[in-house]
Amino acid sequence: MCGICGFFHKKQIEDKVLYDMNQTIHYRGPNDEGYYMKSLKNNFQIGLAQKRLSIIDLSPLGHQPMFSQDETIIVVYNGEIYNFQGIKDILLEKGYFFKSNTDTEVIIYAYQEWGIDCIHQFNGMFAIAIFDKRKDELYLIRDRMGVKPLYYYYNQQDIVFASELKPIMKYPFFHKEINMNALNMFLYHQYIVAPHTIFKNTYKLKPGCYLLYKNGQISEVEYWSVNDKFGNEKIKDWKGEKKYIQELDDLLTDSVKLRMISDVPVGGFLSGGIDSSLIMTLMQKVSSNPVQSFTIGFEEDNYNEALYARKVAKYLGTNHHETYLPVNKAKELIEKLPIFYDEPFADSSQLPTMLVSKIAKQNVTVSLSGDAGDELFCGYSRYDNILKFKKYKIFSKYLNGIDTVLPLKNFLVKSNFNRKYIKLFNLNSDEAIINSDYLTFKDKYKNITSSPFNLESKYFNILDLSDNIQQKHMLQDLITYLPDDILTKVDRASMSATLEARTPFLDYRVVEYALNMPHNMKYKNGCKKYILKELLYRYIPKELVDRPKMGFGVPIYKWLHDDFKRYGKNYFDRDFIKEQGIFNYQEIDKIVNQFNNKQNPNVDKLMWTLIVFQMWYDEYM
Known part of the structure; x- marks a missing residue:
């Protein structure tokens, strides 16, 4: 896990600019950092930088930017290629020589062997920048489901990229201009859907895509998509429930096993719900020692899942860590949100996710989570x-x-x-x-x-793939809510604690299997996540996990009502709103009055969303 940034342009820039860009994401990789600056033909200049959190091969041999033996291929990279050893064995047979045991070096020689098609070999989460000196080409690549973030700014001939927006904002020729369409998305969703960002001319590389920058021009290619992998269950042969359960068991077990490969301590988040309990069960299944599990408990019963997690951990025999906090502890993080979420993001479960990441980091550097079980197996x-x-x-x-x-x-x-x-x-x-x-x-x-x-419009395009309204909704969530809310939340929250979060449900083999599974294996007679429950019951008694689903939340709206002056500050005063030139004051004033007078409960969520945006605006604009 790391943070990366860089640029390719015709403007000559001092080395310090690249350094300053990289330092804005220091928490993503405190173990090492590296830089590459080079003037090229036609007056172009390239800069590549990385902040490293050492996970595989902790030695200096894992330093980035990393070069091929002939120094024609240069890579900076964030993430993990879980099957790198298998790819490495193939490359060794082809005569390649490796000096490290890193997956970064495997990326380099896989690219030398197969070109950009090498990405089809990779099973992992990744944001990769590959510079090919032989062709003066820069590739930016994002993993299939969008677990790892990758932003870029493109304006005429300049391209700037980074794991977050902060490095791009440090680029001296970057122009901050609010993308009003993206702002409207944020006001509704509480997040911004790729490829859009809060700034004009600035984009998220979409999941399953790579971008080629050459001669000042960019082209984007989709190499994997939910649309292409979704199967029509009507033409599939029915295998029988036991067969589906066994095949999913095998796939998930292997996915968990791959994600436990690490040269640093590994643990897992455990809420006591279906998804995290299943992942923890499989972790313990493939481990010869008790796995470390982490639960955050709140003193207020309405927000506390720790009791359920404790029972599951005891049954599995994990080395369980349970930390109790007052819910108000999460309140302390509110004013820090713009630092780690440098694009407006208002899913308030980010607060407890940051807390549990901080707790896990005290014992491990890698933690597995149960995210994506709901979207893939009909859980919401x-x-x-x-x-x-x-x-x-x-x-x-x-x-x-x-x-x-x-x-x-x-x-x-x-x-x-x-x-x-x-x-x-x-x-x-x-x-x-x-x-x-x-x-x-x-x-x-x-x-x-x-x-x-x-x-x-893409929301509607994917809905044509199925006649089943639940499937339609799940498919839409897979390309919007999952990458742009859930995975964004977990990436920034875990990275705020310098913790790597891994998601076994998003092994592309598991995703493709789920996309081609009959829907009645996911939703049967009103039972959501049917196959996950049946699989879990193989290992854990039903009574330990059969309970109503709880959200991982905090009483954010109550906090806002209790202390609006603190959180609202002067963000909604007439002068501030008019100086911004973004919002219509009459509408904002109406919303604030409805909120303060508790006239309309529908405005609570919107009020929090507006406050988050104003905090972000105050920090960066």
Whole structure:
């Protein structure tokens, strides 16, 4: 795990610029750092830098930037190639010589052997920059599911890239200009969907893509996608439940085994829920010693899962670490959020995730998590709810018919009715049902900014892959919510503690298997995550894990109501809003009044989102 940054441009820049860029992400890699600056033909200049968190081969031989033996290939890289030893064995047979035991060196010679097609060999999480001196080509590569982040800024001939936005903001020719469409996305989602970022001309490289920069031009190629890998279950032969469970067991066990390869201590997050309990079970299965498990407990019962995790850990025999904190401890992190989340991000579960990462770091450098189980195997309550909404489709048709005569919808919007009533107007198709929250939000808060709210067309494109409304929603979550919320949250939270988080469910083999599994193995007779539960019951008694799903959260809205002056500061004063020139003051003032007077419970989430943006704005703009 590391942080990387660099540039390729025609402007001559001092070495100190690259150094300053790299230092902004020092917490991502405190063990080592490296730099490469070179003037090239046609007045181009390249700079590559890396901050290293040593995981595999802790010796100086793992230093980056790393060069091929003939120094024509240079790599800086963030992440892990879990199957690097198998690839290395193939390359050794082909006559390649290795001086280290790092996966970085395997990337170099895999590229020399297979060119950019080498990425199809890699099983891992990665953001890679490869500079090929022979061709003056720079490749930027992101892993299939987007576990590792990779940003880039492109303006005419200049390209600047980094693991986070902070290094790019240090680039002297970078121009900070708010992307209003991205801001509108953030206000609704609480995160910004790739390829967009909060700045114009600045992008997230999409999961499963690589970018080629050559002669001042860029081209992007999608080498893997959920769309291509999703199978039509109607043409699949039914294998039988036991066969599906056994095959998934084998795949997940191997995925966990690969992710436990490390030269530093490894542990796992354990909440006591289905996903983390299954990963911890498989970790203990493949380990000859008790695995270290970590749970954060809160003194307030409504937010505490530690009791459940303790029972699972005791049954498995893990070396369990349980730390109890008052929920208010998470409150201390709020003002630090813009430092580690340098693009606006308002999923408040980032706070406890930062805390549990800090606790785990006291004992290990790598921790496995159960993230992505919900998106792949139908775990969220919204997948239940969407079936209920579909029953209201005919009712939505009649309401919209009435609305053509009487402006009923507009009346409800202006009267601050609960959003669920407004939502009833937006249930006239599967696509509208899935995105009904967005459509309702768009109706109710369309005047916060002067720019229109636009839902990405790609949301709808992927919905055509299935006739099953639950599958449609899951597919949409896989390309939006998972990479841009869940994986972003975990990457920044774990890195804030200099901890590497690994996600066994996102082994591409597991993902592809899940995408081609009959849906009734995931959702059966109202049971969500059916196959994961049946697999877990092979190892753990049902009574240890059968319980209602709890979110990993904190009472953020209560905190805001209790101490709005502290968190709101002067962010919503007329002068501040007008000087920003981003928001419509009348709408903001209306929202603040509704929030303070507790007139409309729907504004609590929006209020937190606005505060997070204003904190970010205060820090960087």
